[in-house]
Amino acid sequence: MRKYILYNIALLSICFMMTRCNKILNVERLDQITGEAIWKDSSLMQAYINNIYSALGKGEYNSTSGMSVLTDQAIWTNGAKAVVQSTVTASNMDILGGSRFSYLNWGTLYAAIRKCNEFLINSAESPQAGAQSVQRMRGEAYFLRGYYYHNLLRNYGGVPLISTVYGLKDSTAIARSSFKETVDYIVADADSAAALLPLEYSDDNLGRATKGAALALKSRVLLYAASDLYNLNPSKREEVGYMDGGAGRQARWQAAKDAAKAVMDLGIYQLYGADPAPGDSTAKNYSDLFLAKQSPETIFCRLFSASGGAPNVGLWFSPNGYGGYGENSPIQQMVDSYEMKDGTKFSWNNPEQAKNPYANRDPRFYATVFYDGAHWKPRYSDGTPYDPVGIIQAFTTLTLPNGKTLPGIDTRNGPIENWNGSLSNYYLRKFLDPNNDHKAIVQEVPWIFFRYGETLLNYAEACIGLGQDAEAREALNQIRRRAGMPEFTASLTGTALRDEYRDERKIEMAFEHQRFYDMRRWMIAPKVMNEPALGIKITVKGTDRADRSTYHDYVYTTFKIQDRHWDDKMYFLAIPYDETQKNSLLVQNPGW
Numbered sequence: 001m002r003k004y005i006l007y008n009i010a011l012l013s014i015c016f017m018m019t020r021c022n023k024i025l026n027v028e029r030l031d032q033i034t035g036e037a038i039w040k041d042s043s044l045m046q047a048y049i050n051n052i053y054s055a056l057g058k059g060e061y062n063s064t065s066g067m068s069v070l071t072d073q074a075i076w077t078n079g080a081k082a083v084v085q086s087t088v089t090a091s092n093m094d095i096l097g098g099s100r101f102s103y104l105n106w107g108t109l110y111a112a113i114r115k116c117n118e119f120l121i122n123s124a125e126s127p128q129a130g131a132q133s134v135q136r137m138r139g140e141a142y143f144l145r146g147y148y149y150h151n152l153l154r155n156y157g158g159v160p161l162i163s164t165v166y167g168l169k170d171s172t173a174i175a176r177s178s179f180k181e182t183v184d185y186i187v188a189d190a191d192s193a194a195a196l197l198p199l200e201y202s203d204d205n206l207g208r209a210t211k212g213a214a215l216a217l218k219s220r221v222l223l224y225a226a227s228d229l230y231n232l233n234p235s236k237r238e239e240v241g242y243m244d245g246g247a248g249r250q251a252r253w254q255a256a257k258d259a260a261k262a263v264m265d266l267g268i269y270q271l272y273g274a275d276p277a278p279g280d281s282t283a284k285n286y287s288d289l290f291l292a293k294q295s296p297e298t299i300f301c302r303l304f305s306a307s308g309g310a311p312n313v314g315l316w317f318s319p320n321g322y323g324g325y326g327e328n329s330p331i332q333q334m335v336d337s338y339e340m341k342d343g344t345k346f347s348w349n350n351p352e353q354a355k356n357p358y359a360n361r362d363p364r365f366y367a368t369v370f371y372d373g374a375h376w377k378p379r380y381s382d383g384t385p386y387d388p389v390g391i392i393q394a395f396t397t398l399t400l401p402n403g404k405t406l407p408g409i410d411t412r413n414g415p416i417e418n419w420n421g422s423l424s425n426y427y428l429r430k431f432l433d434p435n436n437d438h439k440a441i442v443q444e445v446p447w448i449f450f451r452y453g454e455t456l457l458n459y460a461e462a463c464i465g466l467g468q469d470a471e472a473r474e475a476l477n478q479i480r481r482r483a484g485m486p487e488f489t490a491s492l493t494g495t496a497l498r499d500e501y502r503d504e505r506k507i508e509m510a511f512e513h514q515r516f517y518d519m520r521r522w523m524i525a526p527k528v529m530n531e532p533a534l535g536i537k538i539t540v541k542g543t544d545r546a547d548r549s550t551y552h553d554y555v556y557t558t559f560k561i562q563d564r565h566w567d568d569k570m571y572f573l574a575i576p577y578d579e580t581q582k583n584s585l586l587v588q589n590p591g592w
Contacts, residue, residue, distance in 0.1 A: 055109070206293075385546070422535075
């Protein structure tokens with residue numbers, strides 16, 4: 001009984017306080033910020049827009065496995081077989097549906113789009129709406145919404161286009177828009193962003209979207225729109241391509257060319273080290289582009305700080321003989337794609353090339369791939385007894401005069417961290433800072449979302465589509481000159497020029513999240529993804545593992561490291577099964 005009396009007394013006391021102290025109960029909370037308060041304060045609005053950037057992801061740095069492992073460029077040490085063998089389902093997309101690629105997930109993207117919509121709606125009605133800073137922030141919101149829709153487009157095709165903010169009681173059953181409507185929507189957002197954004201920022205605002213970023217987004221999306229997959233549209237469905245049978249394709253090529261030219265005409269971007277002087281290291285020049293926090297080539301990037309959660313790519317990608325994990329390992333097909341220095345193709349059927357396969361290759365090869373014999377940096381103390389100089393040991397077997405055999409220290413049989421290491425016996429060098437202690441310090445290398453090199457490639461591809469071969473070659477030769485490679489001549493035209501362009505894009509944009517989409521939109525995936533991933537086995541003779549000058553009689557043998565299989569359903573990702581259950585109007589993609 002006493003318990004209930006005390007309860008009733010407490011209840012009466014609360015009621016009394018509520019009636020007598022209503023003024024206190026209505027005092028604004030000091031530990032929270034209301035939505036209404038945000039739109040009255042430009043500094044709070046800035047914090048809000050800053051938060052929307054977080055959904056951009058970190059590109060190839062988002063995890064120990066990047067998108068390159070899902071292409072003919074690389075292999076992931078720990079899996080991804082379900083994706084490259086096309087056994088994923090709408091209810092289980094393997095690593096494509098998990099945290100490793102969260103920035104591409106349906107739910108993540110729509111959550112970010114909702115925030116963009118909230119900002120655009122509320123900022124328009126804000127007392128601060130007329131301020132220049134708020135207009136610039138609106139430009140950022142338009143860019144980010146367009147970017148997030150572009151990720152949905154290139155993964156799923158046409159999607160529900162939402163520009164409002166739904167409440168808990170609102171119906172969210174919305175049908176997919178057509179591919180064309182989705183392209184047009186993104187282009188409109190890019191145009192709106194470009195009209196509001198500045199060309200450049202001061203140093204304390206680096207990393208924000210600019211007018212150039214908005215135009216670069218438009219360029220990429222319009223190039224995609226002109227590509228084979230969406231114009232041939234094998235499934236004849238409006239959600240995944242155009243329904244005009246390709247009748248409008250020339251106009252789409254022209255729009256793609258014009259969009260790339262708009263970026264070029266800004267006049268503020270150029271290739272990093274565009275005209276190397278005689279004696280310059282074009283390999284180092286290309287490598288340094290990706291280490292620079294600012295460069296004339298970078299259009300839009302994400303900056304990182306060691307204290308602010310920078311991804312530990314130096315540890316994830318570097319060789320296990322340096323204490324690294326050896327993830328994102330290039331495969332033999334990627335290595336073989338690099339031309340000889342004179343511009344001819346590499347071939348294992350050429351005895352001289354097969355005898356010394358890493359000599360006289362495209363300089364970008366040396367800036368991108370660690371191979372057996374590549375010079376790197378001094379080893380840590382546990383590695384110097386085996387290699388006092390700092391040269392990659394990716395040979396499978398070294399046979400000594402007494403018949404004893406030793407593995408390379410950068411292999412999965414090596415004496416240092418042999419549970420890690422590449423499956424292909426190659427490692428990714430691109431993005432790694434040689435001056436960073438990767439075992440102890442997280443490197444602060446930016447991830448570039450858009451760069452001028454891509455713009456030139458976009459322009460060249462559109463020109464090829466229009467039959468304007470001379471203009472295409474001129475754009476491509478700017479990239480070739482920077483790379484220290486022979487320029488394309490007037491004899492290269494038509495289909496041959498298109499094929500060379502595709503090879504050039506594969507090399508120039510290697511491991512930059514381009515190949516996954518390029519091999520789909522060009523419809524070459526059935527060819528390149530039905531081949532098993534290959535690695536290299538190297539046997540060599542010598543008298544001292546620590547002294548490579550004693551090595552001789554190299555034998556190189558390619559071998560299979562992973563079976564792969566392409567299914568045409570993989571041209572587009574499956575809309576997650578849970579989403580189709582929540583929204584009965586969502587039509588699943590072909591083949592799923």
